[in-house]
Amino acid sequence: MQVIIISGLSGSGKSIALKVLEDTGYYCVDNLPASLLVVLVNHLQTQHHSHVAVAIDMRSGDNIAILPSQLEIIDKGIQTEFIFLNTRTDTLIQRFSETRRKHPLSERNITLEEAIQYEREALTAVSSLGHHIDTSSLRPNALRAFIRDFVSSKRDPTQLTLMFQSFGYKHGIPLDADLVFDIRCLPNPFYDPLLKELTGHDPDVIHFMESQPNAVKMLRDISNFLEAWLPAYIQDNRAYLTVAIGCTGGQHRSVYFVEKLALYFRDNAHILVRHRSLAEYHQHYARR
Incomplete structure (x- = not known):
């Protein structure tokens, strides 16, 4: 069983990445609280799902801080991959302005830039868990290609x-x-x-x-x-x-x-x- 966890900043392209994985044949779950990761993986393993992708981010609140410990609990026989999407603050501000979408943390009565900075700091603990992709200058098609290349590569999980x-x-x-x-x-x-x-x-x-x-x-x-x-x-x-x-x-x-x-x-x-x-x-x- 292979599990890919996607995380990153709001507006960095997580929805695009998850959609690519869904189109590739992965069973996808979006906006999962980190505390439910082990429960979900164990359940899907009993259902014989071989390829699973899960998006976990700040939409579920500060609960994401326990993600590193959750990953350690997952059965060692399950191959886990972690993708973290990062983007420059000025690019995120532009994206939210163009789409007119609200930042998930905007309810905290703070500015958009403050919300992005708070989210960046809150994700520090999980940002080092795996493979980084900087989406600042990537168009959606380029990001889709990056994700496809990542998942299609048949590699030894122990190899760098x-x-x-x-x-x-x-x-x-x-x-x-x-x-x-x-x-x-x-x-x-x-x-x-x-x-x-x-x-x-x-x-x-x-x-x-x-x-x-x-x-x-x-x-x-x-x-x-x-x-x-x-x-x-x-x-x-x-x-x-x-x-x-x-x-x-x-x-x-x-x-x-x-x-x-x-x-x-x-x-x-x-x-x-x-x-x-x-x-x-x-x-x-x-x-x-």
Whole structure:
């Protein structure tokens, strides 16, 4: 039996994630009080449900604080995965303003920004339980793809999941990054008119990067660092490690680096690849 628990800030995309899991064949339960998690799992196990997804968040109040202890009680024979959705405060304020929805904590007679901050602090204890996804700059389709990739990956639950993520600094540093490498000091293909509208996936950009001695050296240095310290992260019983590689726009250099690193470490851990900014570039050039 596999149980996926989804939590995170209000407005971060939990409903989208739960709907994706439902469409994938999971038995889904929304807004479950944390105190009922073990009861629900035990009941569904007797009903022979093999794939279950549960959303637990602040809608059930401060009861969520007992979630870590509830997870420890669940039968060790049941595979549990935890996904926490995080989003920047300014993005959440914009989303609530656009949808005109009330924040679940708005009844406390506080401002929207205060409600978001209170919720963020209240979720601190559970935010470190599993895999983080920063949805600040993710469109709904991109989040759906992230969730599908996560659940479709057939991995050994005891094996570390190593996620390489490219991003553009002009869009902000991902909130879900454990390690961040800044490669903006390297030559930028963006300023070559023939490469400007390409990405780090394209052969011409790959050739450009591989012809730059500093790019080759930095890629080797990052690989050596990760190779030296990855065993320590594994011994720390981490389930996930997110390595973010950032350039200015997240289109050329960081994409190239992420693809190369994913290929290099494919035999050392379960690998996931994310390119946060590529969808925005593709949409921009499609409109031109």
